[in-house]
Amino acid sequence: MKATKTILVLLIPVLVRQASGNLNTYPAPHGIQASNKFQVYLSQGGNRKSSFTYITTSDQRAKEVSHAKGGRSVSWTSFSFSGGAVTAEIHTPHDFHSCIVRPQHYGYKCQRTGSKTAHVTVSSANRMMSVEFDYDYGSSNADIKDKMLIFADPPESNVPNEHDSSVLFYKAGVHNLNGQIHLNNKIKTIYLAPGAWVEGGFLSTANHGVTLRGRGILSTRSYKWHDNRFSWGMLNFDKGNNHVVEGIVMVDPEQYFFRGLSDHNTIRNVKMIAPWTYNSDGVGMGHDALVEDTFIWANDDSFKVYTDNMVVRRCVVWQAQNGAVFQFGWWSGRDMQKVRISDVDVIHTDWCTFKGNNCHISGNDAVIDLAGDTKSFKVSDIVISNIRIEGSCPRLVYFKMNPASTGSVTNMHFNNWSVESQPTHDSLHNEIQGANKATASNWTFTNLKIGGHCINSPSQADFSLESHTNNIKFTCH
Structure with a gap:
């Protein structure tokens, strides 16, 4: 009987770990403003964590070009997990009666669980969601002003060696590239760590493939x-072949x-x-x-x-x-x-949107x-x-x-x-x-x-x- 009891005691923690899974939130880059529209907390197996929520707005672009509409924002948060489902607890700037998760094909429900609070349960990784609230659903002549996106990643693997001379490794924090970096013949991998905010872009110049991931x-x-x-764009990989951008x-x-x-x-x-x-x-x-x-x-x-x-x-x-x-x-x-x-x-x-009922596209x-x-x-x-x-x-x-x-x-x-x-x-x-x-x-x-x-x-x-x-x-x- 003692041996049986000992085996049960040893197995129970293993079973609990398998059921609860592995939830990873990403660090917040120092100097990057958190969203003032939404806050997100994540729970898996009773473990509740804050998930840093980013925001960026259209206001600067609206000053540059007349076709950009000011007063718009998008907030988003990303995390990775395996195992059991993750519940996202979303705190909103206004109260609401109903909310929706798109794509509806996922079958995820958005539930109001309290004043200015919604819950969405995410059962699988590789899910990319817009969570929308009835105070800001948009209409035929206006879009959603403050968007909220949630990205559920699979766990990361094969992080490159930051000391490898063929790797450009960007740690958590803010990095300004002062434009678009032209990749030389030595660079094979670019890695953006969780919590890295890189201002700039990359252009391939060699005949080999480059992997950009993280x-x-x-x-x-x-x-x-x-x-x-x-x-042309943030990433221009016209030169070379077999390029990979991931994560x-x-x-x-x-x-x-x-x-x-x-x-x-x-x-x-x-x-x-x-x-x-x-x-x-x-x-x-x-x-x-x-x-x-x-x-x-x-x-x-x-x-x-x-x-x-x-x-x-x-x-x-x-x-x-x-x-x-x-x-x-x-x-x-x-x-x-x-x-x-x-x-x-x-x-x-x-x-x-913005055109009213008389739409000419x-x-x-x-x-x-x-x-x-x-x-x-x-x-x-x-x-x-x-x-x-x-x-x-x-x-x-x-x-x-x-x-x-x-x-x-x-x-x-x-x-x-x-x-x-x-x-x-x-x-x-x-x-x-x-x-x-x-x-x-x-x-x-x-x-x-x-x-x-x-x-x-x-x-x-x-x-x-x-x-x-x-x-x-x-x-x-």
Whole structure:
């Protein structure tokens, strides 16, 4: 009996540790202001911790450019965990009756647990959430003024050696790079530690791949819009190939978040936020690109769908007032095959915000879009599946070829799309159009649902199929 009792005593602590899991909050960088809008506490297995909550605002950008709206903020907090679920306790600046977690696909509930207090239980890592409150839901002519984002990371592994000469290692704290660092031939890894706030960006110059990872923050909020010390964006990895960006948060871009037109690049578990200005594109990638488990809040095109063998999966998009979710245009020619996009939650399409009931949006604004003067097409074998669009989406597809175009866009398959609602406008429609020497053919929309109703004809979803289109089908199974 004594031996049995001893074994039980030894096993119980082990079982408790396995049940409670491992919750890691990240340190606060000295000198960075905490949010004055929201505070967050995290609990797992009875262990309650404060999670530092950041904030950045649109006010400086609004002074630079007329299209940026002042008086906006975004607060966010990040943490990692494994094991049992984590409860986020969110303290708000105003009381509320109801709240919601997006993407709704996660199935997470936001519960009011007291005055100015909400609880959200997060059961899995790799979750990127907007928590929204009824005092600030936004409307048809205004966006959410004070956004609150929560990012649940998987545990970090393989932290590089800070003394390795091939590593740029940024510890917790504030680091100002005075622009965009040009990476020399020696640098193979850039590491942003939890609690690191790095003001600046990076540009690849060598032929080898660079890995940028960690749990820190890369920001350009102290730089001007289109700052001439940057080439295109915060990260420009056009040179070299096999680049990897993983785990970090990117804040307030001076132009693009990421441009990597080299090949075999990977974006994983990256969070892109606070794009107050136009030209804040999400990702532009080369051939054989992979983007997964990533949050993109863009104020221009979120994904440049430009090259062969692109894979996008398990991403969350907040599309701001400008740009497309999936952009096929702008360049003079588009030669692209075998693209696979799946499991994307579009939690907002804000093209009509600030515009009231009479919404007129540009040719650059749609979920699937062809903008600019692209005139040469060789596009086929594109599959975009399991796309979930929340809220009111003014336009799903705007794909009108220039009359001088040549070539074809064929075998485009859109499977299992759900759209919460699509408003009706006199001058705003879903449109597909070819050209005299270019056709849009063999497009299928399978199980496209709007407001829960499956669409089996173009008219049911306000589609205008114009000249030089062929075999555009809507089917329900």
